[in-house]
Amino acid sequence: MSNIQNPEDKKLSDFKVLNFDVYGTLIDWESGVVDGLESLLARSSETSNWTRKEKLDxxxxxxxxxxxxxxxxxxxxxxANTHNRLATKLGIETTPELDQAFGQSIRNWTPFPDTCAALAKLSKYYKLAVLSNVDRETFQYTIKRLESEGGKFSQVVTAQDVGSYKPNERNFLHALREIKKNFGVEKEEVLVTAQSLFHDHAPANKLGLKSSWxxxxxxxxxxxxxxxxxFKFITLGAMADAAEAEFEK
Known part of the structure; x- marks a missing residue:
């Protein structure tokens, strides 16, 4: 399912680099967060029956x-600090060990079912780049999962590399400079590919970048x-299928 939103009638085949968000787009970030908070929130009658949305909010x-x-x-x-501060805010006892365990749990968060096969398919037609609110050490665990079916990333930019977190436009400008340096590709041929409208599509709009939701x-x-x-797709797999259909005409 796709939905062309701009008057230029762009095609997926107009782009050379896909600049990916990871956690929330490729990795099931929300399930990782909810699962990681379960033991903390279960210890309070106030929070034990919270909905998934209440936990995430x-x-x-x-x-x-x-x-x-x-x-x-x-x-x-x-x-780790989020776990600690949330516990304090809710009046639930925690320990440094529990806080740290939540901080390290991201290493085990898993891709969405369609992600890895879609990345393998998309890597036939594009350079795949990452722009993620993560640190370099943690991402080394994630990238092994993402590349497990043959998709390969040619560039990785983390929040640690930039010194700020998305939606800061600095992160996108840094990624664009690296894309220009590494691949000789201008921003007009870069497609931001992400789930979060707030973290990715809003700054992409401000910088004049095209994007796929x-x-x-x-x-x-x-x-x-x-x-x-x-563009709009319900899954990355649907986007990969649409790209394949265009490129293989």
């Missing part, structure tokens, strides 16, 4: 605040933004 409020306060803090530490179902974080997009 509480997490996002604390996590986003920490990213603004500490843009140079690595993401695994952001997660991977509008995964039953996802909450990053949806509250008036951002526009060039």
């Amino acid at each position: 509480a997490f996002e409020e604390v996590e986003a605040g920490l990213q603004r306060e500490h843009p140079d803090m690595i993401y695994s530490d952001i997660l 991977i509008a995964r179902e039953n996802v909450f974080i990053g949806r509250n933004s008036p951002a526009s997009y060039t």
Whole structure:
């Protein structure tokens, strides 16, 4: 399923580089967060019956605040501190060991079912790049999962490399400079590919970048933004199929 939103009637085959968000787009970030918070939230009668959305809203409020306060803090530490601060806010006892375990849990978060095969297919037609709110060490665990079916990333830019977190436009400008240096590709041939309207599509709009919204179902974080997009697909697999159909005409 696709939805062309701009008047230029762009085609997927007009682009040379796909610049991916990872956690939320390729990796099931929300399930990782909810599963990781389960033992904490279960210890309070106030939070034990929270809905999935309530859990994610509480997490996002604390996590986003920490990213603004500490843009140079690595993401695994952001997660550990989010666990600690959320526990304090809710009046639930925690320990440094539990906080750290939540921070390290990102290493085990899994791809969406369609992700790896779609990346393998897309890598036949594009350079695949990453722009992710993560640290370099953590991403080494994730990339092994993502490349397990043959898809290969040619460039990785993390929040740690830039010293700030998306939606800061600095992150996108840094990625564009690296794409120009590494591949000789200008921004007009770069397609931002992401789930979060807030973290990815809104800054892409401001910078004049085209984007593909991977509008995964039953996802909450990053949806509250008036951002526009060039293409829309419900899964990355659907985007990969559409790209293959264009390139193989």
